[in-house]
Amino acid sequence: MRVGVPREIKVQEYRVGLTPGAVREYVAAGHQVTVETGAGSGIGASDEVYQRAGASVAASARDIFAKSDMIVKVKEPQASEWAQLREGQILFTYLHLAPDSEQAKGLLASGCTAIAYETVTDAAGHLPLLAPMSEVAGRLAIEAAGAALKRSAGGRGLLLGGVPGVQPARVVVLGGGVVGMQAARMAAGLGAEVTVIDRSIPRLRELDDIFVGRVRTRFSTIESVEEEVFAADVVIGAVLVPGASAPKLVTRAMLKSMRPGAVLVDVAIDQGGCFETSHPTTHTDPTYEVDGVVHYCVANMPGAVPVTSSQALNNATLPFGLMLAGKGFAAVLENPHLRNGLNVHRGRITNKAVAESLGLEFAPVESGLAA
Ligand SMILES: NC(=O)C1=CN([C@@H]2O[C@H](COP(=O)(O)OP(=O)(O)OC[C@H]3O[C@@H](n4cnc5c(N)ncnc54)[C@H](O)[C@@H]3O)[C@@H](O)[C@H]2O)C=CC1
Ligand SMILES: CC(=O)C(=O)O
Numbered sequence: 565m566r567v568g569v570p571r572e573i574k575v576q577e578y579r580v581g582l583t584p585g586a587v588r589e590y591v592a593a594g595h596q597v598t599v600e601t602g603a604g605s606g607i608g609a610s611d612e613v614y615q616r617a618g619a620s621v622a623a624s625a626r627d628i629f630a631k632s633d634m635i636v637k638v639k640e641p642q643a644s645e646w647a648q649l650r651e652g653q654i655l656f657t658y659l660h661l662a663p664d665s666e667q668a669k670g671l672l673a674s675g676c677t678a679i680a681y682e683t684v685t686d687a688a689g690h691l692p693l694l695a696p697m698s699e700v701a702g703r704l705a706i707e708a709a710g711a712a713l714k715r716s717a718g719g720r721g722l723l724l725g726g727v728p729g730v731q732p733a734r735v736v737v738l739g740g741g742v743v744g745m746q747a748a749r750m751a752a753g754l755g756a757e758v759t760v761i762d763r764s765i766p767r768l769r770e771l772d773d774i775f776v777g778r779v780r781t782r783f784s785t786i787e788s789v790e791e792e793v794f795a796a797d798v799v800i801g802a803v804l805v806p807g808a809s810a811p812k813l814v815t816r817a818m819l820k821s822m823r824p825g826a827v828l829v830d831v832a833i834d835q836g837g838c839f840e841t842s843h844p845t846t847h848t849d850p851t852y853e854v855d856g857v858v859h860y861c862v863a864n865m866p867g868a869v870p871v872t873s874s875q876a877l878n879n880a881t882l883p884f885g886l887m888l889a890g891k892g893f894a895a896v897l898e899n900p901h902l903r904n905g906l907n908v909h910r911g912r913i914t915n916k917a918v919a920e921s922l923g924l925e926f927a928p929v930e931s932g933l934a935a
């Protein structure tokens with residue numbers, strides 16, 4: 565198969581869809597890989613490095629989109645990209661379609677077959693292509709919170725871990741999945757007082773076993789969220805209902821009862837955010853304030869550490885990408901985990917949660933509607 569890797573064009577996105585190491589694997593499996601010139605510059609991989617790995621280099625994204633059977637990217641396609649996709653072409657990338665009806669329209673109109681990393685599953689029901697970036701974002705969330713807590717940044721002027729004799733910051737993590745666990749781990753490691761809230765009791769049990777008392781756990785209710793958020797210095801938003809828009813756990817009205825200068829880090833912003841007052845921000849201007857509460861809502865946090873993130877992402881996407889390159893759309897029909905990843909096919913939405921969030925008709929690929 566002809567596999568194409570355009571340069572990422574989202575603001576301050578430095579990751580790349582295929583690392584040179586992954587290119588070698590595709591080439592070894594008999595595929596032709598073309599990368600756009602400069603696609604690897606964010607991770608320090610020059611065109612020559614890609615050529616040595618067996619790729620061809622194209623001068624423009626236009627060449628890549630025109631000549632590839634499958635496009636491998638990192639972030640959701642931007643308007644200029646979805647306009648270049650076509651029927652029969654496979655797009656393999658993050659999409660986060662639920663809160664993004666404009667992109668959904670663009671993908672539907674293109675007729676392409678779009679597989680979203682964030683809804684591909686594994687045998688345990690987890691999200692293996694989201695997990696590595698959630699690990700990165702969870703760890704970064706505490707770095708972001710520490711920076712935003714500084715007085716000069718509009719925060720309360722607290723050190724996360726305090727110092728001997730002075731109390732540490734109170735960090736509340738909403739959602740104890742992959743992001744939440746990594747955030748809790750970093751915050752606890754720095755000496756903060758940490759509480760994780762989740763609606764899954766089995767998950768709270770696991771966290772309790774892992775952190776052996778170092779992190780408090782609470783079941784998610786309106787009351788527990790209010791109590792913890794009102795007393796928090798930092799709230800990390802890390803809830804996910806796969807494919808769907810994030811539930812709004814912190815309302816605008818609640819901000820008035822929060823500590824002035826408290827920090828909200830909404831990692832779930834790519835699914836619309838779990839704070840009512842969240843809107844996406846960028847690495848160049850990551851924070852804003854509402855009612856005295858600092859908001860950090862960068863939708864591509866791992867893009868800030870592209871060397872770590874591209875490697876981690878490629879480790880996870882490689883086996884699925886090779887399946888797609890080897891069998892094309894048949895791989896989606898054969899493999900239930902890739903099928904869960906299928907969001908759009910020939911002008912139809914093929915993922916139920918995504919369709920419901922967008923208010924569009926769900927066309928399961930098995931029904932023949934989207935075949
Ligand atoms: N902003 C960014 O750059 C990045 C954002 N993300 C996003 O972070 C979010 C979290 O991802 P993961 O941790 O991988 O998901 P996950 O599926 O591992 O964890 C989500 C957790 O939220 C819990 N949850 C769901 N509804 C809840 C509720 N009402 N109250 C409390 N807990 C609830 C679930 O039980 C689960 O434990 C996703 O939206 C993901 O796309 C991930 C990576 C990068
Ligand atoms: C998961 C995601 O949206 C990201 O890594 O940017």
Ligand SMILES: [Mg+2]
Binds near residue numbers: 863864
């Ligand atoms: Mg994102």
